[in-house]
Amino acid sequence: MDIKTxxxxxxxxYIITSTRGGKFNGQIANTLFQVTSEPPxxxxxxxxxxxTHEFIRDSRVFAASIxxxxxxxxxIGNFGFKSGRDIDKLAQVNYKVGKTGAPIVLDHTLGYLExxxxxxxxxxxxxxxxxxxxxxxTLRSGEPMTYAYYxxxxxxxxxxxxxxxxxxxxxxxxAKYRCTVCGYIYDPEKGDPMAE
Amino acid sequence: MDIKTxxxxxxxxYIITSTRGGKFNGQIANTLFQVTSEPPxxxxxxxxxxxTHEFIRDSRVFAASIxxxxxxxxxIGNFGFKSGRDIDKLAQVNYKVGKTGAPIVLDHTLGYLExxxxxxxxxxxxxxxxxxxxxxxTLRSGEPMTYAYYxxxxxxxxxxxxxxxxxxxxxxxxAKYRCTVCGYIYDPEKGDPMAE
Numbered sequence: 001m002d003i004k005t006x007x008x009x010x011x012x013x014y015i016i017t018s019t020r021g022g023k024f025n026g027q028i029a030n031t032l033f034q035v036t037s038e039p040p041x042x043x044x045x046x047x048x049x050x051x052t053h054e055f056i057r058d059s060r061v062f063a064a065s066i067x068x069x070x071x072x073x074x075x076i077g078n079f080g081f082k083s084g085r086d087i088d089k090l091a092q093v094n095y096k097v098g099k100t101g102a103p104i105v106l107d108h109t110l111g112y113l114e115x116x117x118x119x120x121x122x123x124x125x126x127x128x129x130x131x132x133x134x135x136x137x138t139l140r141s142g143e144p145m146t147y148a149y150y151x152x153x154x155x156x157x158x159x160x161x162x163x164x165x166x167x168x169x170x171x172x173x174x175a176k177y178r179c180t181v182c183g184y185i186y187d188p189e190k191g192d193p194m195a196e
Numbered sequence: 197m198d199i200k201t202x203x204x205x206x207x208x209x210y211i212i213t214s215t216r217g218g219k220f221n222g223q224i225a226n227t228l229f230q231v232t233s234e235p236p237x238x239x240x241x242x243x244x245x246x247x248t249h250e251f252i253r254d255s256r257v258f259a260a261s262i263x264x265x266x267x268x269x270x271x272i273g274n275f276g277f278k279s280g281r282d283i284d285k286l287a288q289v290n291y292k293v294g295k296t297g298a299p300i301v302l303d304h305t306l307g308y309l310e311x312x313x314x315x316x317x318x319x320x321x322x323x324x325x326x327x328x329x330x331x332x333x334t335l336r337s338g339e340p341m342t343y344a345y346y347x348x349x350x351x352x353x354x355x356x357x358x359x360x361x362x363x364x365x366x367x368x369x370x371a372k373y374r375c376t377v378c379g380y381i382y383d384p385e386k387g388d389p390m391a392e
Contacts (some may be wrong), residue, residue, distance in 0.1 A: 003329075008208075009229060009230060011207075033227045037358075063260035094210075111204050135197055136197050
């Protein structure tokens with residue numbers, strides 16, 4: 001079985017946000033998709049280890065900011081490689097509170113969706129949250145960031161809690177890291193999502 | 197609510213195939229995604245009206261061929277705009293029978309996945325089939341077809357059973373059709389996915 005075939009599945013890149021007890025958090029996700037059109041319903045797969053998972057599970061709402069191609073890797077790093085248990089991620093960016101109460105990240109965002117969770121499916125390490133679209137707004141025109149663009153052009157990496165992270169493919173050699181999704185060799189000397 | 201914000205979600209393009217009672221069928225889908233990495237698990241949203249839905253529901257297996265950017269629109273049209281109740285779609289293409297018993301379309305395919313369904317979620321007009329990866333093989337290198345590329349470059353349209361089809365956006369004027377996903381104005385005089 002050639003597990004790398006999974007790399008050929010196409011995705012976008014989104015910031016999934018939620019709220020609990022007056023607190024906000026968000027994370028990067030690539031696994032957002034529309035599952036029906038009437039009524040408009042979307043699904044997202046979130047790692048159970050993530051704080052955003054707890055928030056969505058408790059509040060039953062989430063928002064998705066659809067990223068443009070222009071964010072610096074530090075912006076991705078803030079949401080994708082840090083935990084809301086350690087820092088206030090929303091303090092680093094411009095956001096507004098949506099009608100669901102979830103925060104909506106506005107920086108580098110083409111548009112956003114607000115979702116009320118109507119079902120959740122346990123898939124082992126992750127939960128698929130399925131929800132009805134409550135609000136949708138386009139903020140600006142532009143090309144959406146795709147997962148392929150992120151890896152090929154932005155040279156980004158994936159955290160180990162990503163659904164598309166593949167442990168077996170992880171190699172650490174001469175202090176370089178092979179990206180588990182696109183095969184890109186990440187060299188700390190050349191740049192770091194957190195350091196930009 | 198600006199429903200067109202949903203168009204900014206990124207997808208690939210796949211042929212989802214299945215089997216029942218010695219018969220084969222397949223359809224185009226854009227909503228395939230990986231939901232966990234250990235064990236590798238994928239999900240796909242399939243319209244309940246489609247014959248492929250019946251086959252997956254009964255056989256509990258499906259295969260996904262990951263399309264390259266090169267198929268002619270007639271190839272897409274065979275799987276996306278016709279019903280397996282009327283024609284034998286697999287008779288039009290090269291395929292092999294996989295280890296799950298599902299047929300695997302080999303033409304214009306970068307690689308394929310074979311999946312055993314372990315869960316299904318009723319989401320109204322569609323069912324999300326969730327399954328464990330049983331086989332994966334990369335057949336050739338190349339750029340995967342994205343849904344955006346299909347609409348922008350290939351100028352393809354979406355059938356009304358697609359999860360991303362939006363009825364309200366459908367306009368028929370002067371015998372032209374506005375694509376419900378990308379906004380592309382489809383002019384029958386300029387070309388037809390079925391006629392190429």
